[in-house]
Amino acid sequence: MKKSNGRKFxxxxxxWVVALLVFFPILWMLLTAFKTEKQAVExxxxxxxxxxxxNFAVAxxxxxxxHFAANSVIVAFGSTALALMIALPAAYAMAFFPGRRTKDLxxxxxxxxxxxxxxxxxxxxxxxxxxxxxxxxxxxVLIDTLMNLPIVVWMLFSFFRDIPGDILEAAxxxxxxxxxxxVHLLVPLALPGIASTALLAIILSWNEAFWSINLTAAxxxxxxxxxxxxxxxxxxxxxxxxxxxxxTVAPIMVFGSLTQRQMVRGLTFGAVK
Amino acid sequence: xxxxxxxxxRKKYERFDAIKGVDLAVxxxxxxxxxxxxxxxxSTLLRMIAGLEEITGGDxxxxxxxxxxxxxxxxxxxxxxQSYALYPHMTVAENMGFALRMAGVxxxxxxxxxxxxxxxxxxxxxLDRRPGKLSGGQRQRVAIGRAIVRNPKAFLFDEPxxxxxxxxRVQMRIELARLHQELxxxxxxxxxxxVEAMTMADRIVVLNAGxxxxxxxxxxxYHNPANIFVAGFIGAPKMxxxxxxxxxxSAGETRLDLGDGGGVxxxxxEAGLAPGSPVVLGLRPETLSFxxxxxxxGIVRVIEHLGGESLYYLERAGGDTMxxxxxxAVFARLGESVSLTVRTERASLFTADGKAIGLRRDNPARAxx
Ligand SMILES: Nc1ncnc2c1ncn2[C@@H]1O[C@H](COP(=O)(O)OP(=O)(O)OP(=O)(O)O)[C@@H](O)[C@H]1O
Ligand SMILES: [Mg+2]
Numbered sequence: 203m204k205k206s207n208g209r210k211f212x213x214x215x216x217x218w219v220v221a222l223l224v225f226f227p228i229l230w231m232l233l234t235a236f237k238t239e240k241q242a243v244e245x246x247x248x249x250x251x252x253x254x255x256x257n258f259a260v261a262x263x264x265x266x267x268x269h270f271a272a273n274s275v276i277v278a279f280g281s282t283a284l285a286l287m288i289a290l291p292a293a294y295a296m297a298f299f300p301g302r303r304t305k306d307l308x309x310x311x312x313x314x315x316x317x318x319x320x321x322x323x324x325x326x327x328x329x330x331x332x333x334x335x336x337x338x339x340x341x342x343v344l345i346d347t348l349m350n351l352p353i354v355v356w357m358l359f360s361f362f363r364d365i366p367g368d369i370l371e372a373a374x375x376x377x378x379x380x381x382x383x384x385v386h387l388l389v390p391l392a393l394p395g396i397a398s399t400a401l402l403a404i405i406l407s408w409n410e411a412f413w414s415i416n417l418t419a420a421x422x423x424x425x426x427x428x429x430x431x432x433x434x435x436x437x438x439x440x441x442x443x444x445x446x447x448x449x450t451v452a453p454i455m456v457f458g459s460l461t462q463r464q465m466v467r468g469l470t471f472g473a474v475k
Numbered sequence: 476x477x478x479x480x481x482x483x484x485r486k487k488y489e490r491f492d493a494i495k496g497v498d499l500a501v502x503x504x505x506x507x508x509x510x511x512x513x514x515x516x517x518s519t520l521l522r523m524i525a526g527l528e529e530i531t532g533g534d535x536x537x538x539x540x541x542x543x544x545x546x547x548x549x550x551x552x553x554x555x556x557q558s559y560a561l562y563p564h565m566t567v568a569e570n571m572g573f574a575l576r577m578a579g580v581x582x583x584x585x586x587x588x589x590x591x592x593x594x595x596x597x598x599x600x601x602l603d604r605r606p607g608k609l610s611g612g613q614r615q616r617v618a619i620g621r622a623i624v625r626n627p628k629a630f631l632f633d634e635p636x637x638x639x640x641x642x643x644r645v646q647m648r649i650e651l652a653r654l655h656q657e658l659x660x661x662x663x664x665x666x667x668x669x670v671e672a673m674t675m676a677d678r679i680v681v682l683n684a685g686x687x688x689x690x691x692x693x694x695x696x697y698h699n700p701a702n703i704f705v706a707g708f709i710g711a712p713k714m715x716x717x718x719x720x721x722x723x724x725s726a727g728e729t730r731l732d733l734g735d736g737g738g739v740x741x742x743x744x745e746a747g748l749a750p751g752s753p754v755v756l757g758l759r760p761e762t763l764s765f766x767x768x769x770x771x772x773g774i775v776r777v778i779e780h781l782g783g784e785s786l787y788y789l790e791r792a793g794g795d796t797m798x799x800x801x802x803x804a805v806f807a808r809l810g811e812s813v814s815l816t817v818r819t820e821r822a823s824l825f826t827a828d829g830k831a832i833g834l835r836r837d838n839p840a841r842a843x844x
Contacts, residue, residue, distance in 0.1 A: 368560035371527050376574030376625065377548030386577070390564050 228451075234444035242440040257445035261432070264442075267449055270428035274408055274450075276339055277424055281346035282403040286396070288347070289354040294388060296355075297362035298370060308359065311352040319349075319412050330417055339422045342414055346407040354403055361395030362388065398465045401458075408454045425450040477551075477628035477661040478503050478538055479524065485532030486519055486685075493519045495685040496533065501629075501663065506655050509665045510672040510708070511682035517665045518633055520682070524663065525554050525631050537628065553622035554631040557638065559614045561606040561621075568593075568602040571620045592620040595657065612643045619654070629661035636671065648674060669709050673697070681705050697759075698821075703829040706757050712786060712798045714823070715758040717771075724748045729824070729834060731756060735792050737770040741819050743834025754832065757823035760786065760800035765807055769816035773797060775807045789813065 234242050236253035261267065296304050326345070327336075335341030365388065373383050389396065411426035418427055429450055432443040458465075479501040486494035493516045501507050509517045522528040524535060526547030535542045542550055561570050569576075571592055572585040593599045596616040606614055615635060622630055635651075636644045652675055655662055666672055672679045673693045681688040681696065681704070689701040693709075700706035706714045719739070722732040729741045729748060739756065748754070763771070773789030776796075787799040787807055799815060807813045824832040 366558060366560065368556045368558045369562060372554070372556060372560040372621070373562075373573075374527065375525060375547050375552070375554045376577070376621070378574065378577045382577050386573070387562060 231444045231447050231451075234440055235448045237441050239439055239441045242444070257441045258449070261442050261445045261449060265428055265431055265446075267428065267446075270423055270425050271449075271453065273339060273342075273418075273422055274424040274426075274453075277342045277346055277414070277422075278404045278407040280339070280343040281350065281407045282400050284343060284347045285350050285354045285403055286358075286400060289351060289358050290384070290389075290396075293355050293358035293362050294384065297359050297365075298367065308356065311355055315352050323416060326413075327417065335417075337418045337421045337423075342418055342422055342424065345413045345417065346410055349410065349413070350403045350406055353406070354399055357399040357402070358392070358396065361392045361399070364395075365391050394464070397461075401461050401465050405454060405458060478536075479629060479661070479663070480536040480539070481524075481533065482536070483533035484520070484523065484530055484535060486516070486523060486528065487531045493685050494523070497682075497687055499680060499687065499690065501661060504659055504661055506652075506662045506664065506675060506677045507680060508672040508676035508678075509663065509680045509682055510667065510669055511688075512708070513667055515682045516685040517667070517682055521554075521631050521633055521663060521665050525552055526550050527554075551628040552631055553625050553627035553629075554633065555615075555618045555622055555635045557634040559606070559618040559638075561614060561617055563606055566603050566605055567598060567609070567617050567620075570606065570617055571624050574621070574625055588624045588626075589620075592623040595623065595654070596620050611639050612647060615639065615647060619651075623658065627660070629663065630658075632662065632664040634666055635664075637666070637668075644671075651675065669711065673709070679709070681708060683708075699831070699833075700757070700823060701831050703755060703757070703825050706823060706825070706831075710759065712760050712800065715760065715763070715797045716825075717756040717758065717795070717797075719754050719756045721748050721750050721752050721754060723750055733770060735772075737772070739770045739817065739819060739822070741822055741824065741834060745832050745834055748832065753827040755825040755827065755829070757825060758797075758817055759821060760798040762818045762821040763797070763799045763815045764801065764817075765799070766814055766816040769814040771797060771815040771817070773813065773815075775809055775811050775813060778807075778809060787813075789815070 233249075235257055236255070237248070237251055238254060238256070241248055241251050296308065330336045330341055333341075335344070369387065369391075370383055373387055378386070408424075409426070410424075411430070414424040414426045415430050418424070423431075429443065429446050432439060432446050479499075481497050481499040484494060484497045485492070497520060499507075509520060511517050519528060523530050526542075526545065530543045537545075537550055537552075562573060565573060568589050571589045575585045575588065589602070590599075593602055596619060598613070598616055598620060601609065601613060601617075606617065609617065615638075618635070632651075636647050639647060648671060651664075655675075664671075664675060676693055678690060679693055679696055680690050683704050688708075689696060689705045691699075696705055696709045700709065700714075703716065707716070717733065719731040719733050721729065722738060723730040724744050727742070727744055729744050731739045731741065731754065733739065733756075771789075771791065773791040775787055776790045777786075777788040779786040779788075783803060785801050785803065787801070789797045789799065791797060797815070824834060826832060
């Protein structure tokens with residue numbers, strides 16, 4: 203009894219330490235964003251200071267924040283919509299009409315996520331160049347779609363698998379066409395799952411930095427490219443960089459917390475129970 | 476009108492023959508029950524008729540038209556699943572009307588048909604509920620209602636009652652029989668419960684390991700099983716099977732040697748039965764009765780009183796068990812050594828490899844000790 207209480211205490215402390223460690227950079231970024239450049243690099247670091255909004259003003263005037271934010275929104279939502287459009291029928295086919303190679307196919311799709319993106323940077327860059335997709339939103343939508351597709355297919359596949367096959371067989375007997383099955387049965391039944399898949403895809407796409415930094419510039423750049431532009435020629439300006447980062451992270455954090463309940467419901471419960 | 480004809484129908488999975496050539500003709504308005512042990516292929520055969528499973532050999536005819544390649548929805552059949560397979564996000568009324576709505580039927584007509592089905596199935600008060608808030612029996616009725624609404628040529632049921640408790644099962648059994656009369660429809664019903672088969676079927680199809688063992692009316696199967704498998708499967712408690720040898724086969728009667736000194740004389744004879752050939756004697760429990768002397772002797776090991784009747788399980792000298800079914804009165808006590816006589820005209824006889832031997836009978840029955 204005593205021992206288990208002591209253990210519980212130890213675990214609680216450990217959990218708090220880990221949580222603070224994880225949260226610390228975000229806290230630090232938040233604090234730094236409201237400091238002057240001089241305060242930002244002061245040693246020892248200042249915990250109490252007079253907050254300023256100047257960094258945000260500069261961050262917005264030096265680069266057009268709203269332009270990058272709009273790109274981020276377009277790319278995140280666009281790539282998610284496209285990925286869902288492709289993945290829904292794919293997952294449907296794999297869940298309800300599996301062939302002998304379906305499992306292998308799923309494993310292969312997942313295995314593509316094991317390749318570091320930088321491994322294909324050069325070929326993709328050249329392809330994009332030839333096709334005129336460099337620094338276009340369409341190009342970035344495409345690459346984010348491809349990036350998320352394996353995860354989206356996997357998630358939808360497992361949500362569809364939770365739907366009893368009898369229901370669809372009953373529908374088939376009733377003369378319900380595959381498209382009607384999709385619209386009237388599968389989508390409503392798997393809706394919590396589809397919603398959390400979409401939310402995850404949006405978040406992943408929003409946070410994606412590697413491709414948007416390497417394949418876009420001023421025209422199609424997302425907020426990731428926006429942050430990156432603050433660490434360039436003139437050197438590092440910590441306070442402004444932090445302000446830019448806050449501006450980038452804030453929308454998705456708000457979005458995430460608003461949809462948190464939906465996410466958790468979709469990810470923890472089966473689709474129909 | 477709906478007749479179903481199966482000609483040498485087969486199902487071959489990659490490495491496994493699930494249905495090994497089935498011939499069957501289901502006539503219009505017939506109630507046919509597929510029965511057999513688990514894994515014998517009942518569901519597979521039903522699903523092949525439904526069109527949910529591909530037929531890999533032979534022909535399926537619906538109303539005389541080859542239907543092997545007709546998709547399930549255009550065969551005009553409706554299926555009721557063991558799991559009910561209701562659409563969980565729709566109300567009872569929506570569940571029943573869904574197929575019609577998808578087919579573009581007018582709203583008023585859907586409402587009429589759903590109302591009609593609800594009346595037949597006594598679901599009127601539940602039309603606005605979701606399946607999650609229904610009892611098992613109510614869900615089952617909704618599933619049947621969904622089939623009725625489509626006005627199918629034939630109904631297919633796959634163990635529709637096996638998720639219900641015993642009392643409800645009996646009630647639904649009666650209801651289904653009533654429904655069969657009211658709808659005047661052809662029905663094929665799958666079950667592994669021989670009581671369901673006996674009580675509901677016009678004809679029973681006994682399946683075993685993908686093959687038809689016998690097709691016939693319940694009483695035909697009960698009294699004249701084609702082989703030991705059917706004899707053992709139909710009837711509860713099971714038919715007693717006793718190894719014996721032919722002692723003598725004269726005109727009009729067949730004398731059996733039971734091996735323990737006892738013997739039985741069966742009325743009727745069969746030319747192929749040479750003295751000495753091994754046979755299996757099949758005796759229904761209710762054809763046995765206690766007597767001062769008789770061909771069978773044993774010790775009473777278990778007694779089950781079921782109220783209207785009693786079952787006595789005897790252990791014979793060789794260790795075999797025999798079951799006797801009697802009326803209410805108690806004839807024997809536990810541990811008591813008893814003798815049994817048998818109404819030999821009701822006995823069945825099988826070859827050692829399990830096929831029924833039909834004895835031509837023209838003599839009255841008698842048994843000797
Ligand atoms: N997809 C499949 N691949 C290979 N074998 C299969 C497949 N589906 C069913 N079988 C086999 O076919 C046989 C018949 O199965 P079926 O489901 O028709 O049995 P059943 O008589 O309905 O049994 P139960 O009473 O348990 O429902 C079984 O041995 C089963 O293992
Ligand atoms: Mg079955």
